[in-house]
Amino acid sequence: MEAGKILSCPRCSKRVAVKTQAPTVYSSCTCPVLIPDNNSDHYSQLKLVQPQHQQPQHGIGHLVVHLTNKLQGMGKTSRRGDHSAVSFNYPVEFPPSRRPTKRAMLCGVSYKSRKFELKGTVNDVKNMRELLMNKFGYPKEYIRVLTEEEPRQEFIPTKENMLSSLKWLVEDSHPGDSLVFFYSGHGLRKRDFDEDELDGFDETICPSDFSNTGMIVDNDLNSILVCPLKNGVKLHAIVDSCHSGTILDLPCVYDRKEKRWNNNRPPSGNYKSTAGGLAISIGACTDEQNAADSSTFTGKMDGVLTYLLVDLLKKFPGPTYGDLLDLMEETMDQVNRGGNLLKKLFSSKLSQTPLLSSSEEFNPYKTHIAL
Template identity: 35%
Template sequence: MPPAQQQHYGPQFEGQDHRMHQPWFQYSQCNGKKKALCIGINYAGTSAELRGCHNDARNVQRFGYQMDDIVVLLDGLPNPRQWPTKQNIIAAMQWLVRDARPNDSLFFHYSGHGGQTKDTDGDEADGHDETIYPMDFEQAGHIIDDEMHAIMVQPLPPGCRLTAIFDCCHSGSALDLPYIYSTEGKIKEPNLAAEAGQGLLGAVSSYARGDMSGVFSGVKGLVGLATGSNKKAAEHAKRTKTSPADVISWSGCKDTQTSADTSEAGQATGAMSWAFIESLSRQPQQSYQQLLQSIRDLLASKYSQKPQLSSSHPMDVNVIFIA
């Protein structure tokens, strides 16, 4: 099980208060309040129509949440307040994280279309932000990963869990979490915590307060140089998107891949949503590394997409996954 005490990482260094500091985060024990938001968009009657997204949302809904603790948005429902419009999605995201406390367990699931758009703040190594598409995207536009991170990750206190599942194309870093893991349990890109020093501490401290101006001033010239290379983009992401909250994202594929809208056991479904539920149904207690591997194994025989695991902090992937 995840340890209850604060988890420190990276080097110690002297802060502006002349005391020694070290970056830290806190796992959630997931024994507090539970809330969930499930979004399924089939885009019925359009050229972009999908078949399995409603089923994905309903299947996750049945995965252990009380009706009072879950919001489900589906296009085609009688009540327009339950439609996954851009306005309703953002309002529901805000509801999900409102009044969040340590040891709470929040769950976000999105099944629909995903895409990419040009990155404007230098935190993407490939130069593209990831996006999701509300049912009214042609009028209202898409929602980019920076927005979702600002709404659902930034407000969370240390020790609060948010588990997100993105079953959509180009979703590898859809929540802008800077630590991405391989099936061997290793962070795919260099762990900047070991070399960030005081700049990272200042950025993390400002981030926790919601002071984004403090984040950017804390990293000084590094922000201005972030667009120069993949490494600098990764450094920028870690300095501005690391969080002491316990945020985990499972995505259906890499940023460069598509996710399948398919059929399993005679039911239309997203491949990632099916594999996630199937894996935990077969073996409810798995570590993060085991779950990532088992989901990939389920998909590998039929699909080319490679699900991704990312987090808001460096974590021990041998810890048992709970939500």
């Protein structure tokens, strides 16, 4: 996929996503839609398109065309991709003294053969693993994968295995280390009795055996992943589940509309931040919302957050956190406002707002993403 860039409309100042070789963007305040050259992969023309029904309100440029092209001609949706019993976990070949500075734990829970089974979580893990290896240089030996497709028992996403792998991710970390925790699965809420939550509810993730062993609560994730982070260590959590906005209980939550950080510190006064490191979380939605998955984008089930995040990070070199979140939400808005094709292929409206939280404040529109 050819890389792109993000430009500002010279008249209305809205951002427009264009391919690197696209000509200068000219626009009225309705912003252009990029029209691809049918004889090449480049967007060689820029035209103002008058939709039949509703004028687009966001200048997301060729993302609209890219999404529409993927939707056109698509047949019936696939319920599940074929998964062979091949492990994505590799033996460690590095001596402890030369441990790589990049490690990741990727967890996708399907809840097989249950009425709440999810179809897209394994695809999400595969897509994230490919992104980390090919785009960000993560060694495959230091990407631990937990799914119900794994042939080895220790990599099935039970509560015990998930907690063990979470501890593995952060143990013996040193300045310069970059860590990624990715989760795709069910998320729930439960009443908070510790006065740690401003809204009175704990957010949770659900292991494959949560019906018997219980959920993993945001307090647990904070104590295992966040509190031990030393100075110079960076953790990214990408959580594609319902109610995932503040899943790490980080003290700073970004309000994109107001362009400011809100205080998420617990009323109890408990310390919820790091030991000097940096923790950043991208949740699929706010704590009150549900997260969706869909077969619309690829013909296979994918989490909407995971698909958009992976797709955008592959296309655009070094976007800022603000650009990434804006483009994801604008794409979902465009789908919701779309014509008959989009409305037919999406069974329901996408009503989730990706949420950024952090252990400390920074400028999301000047800080580039480096996993």
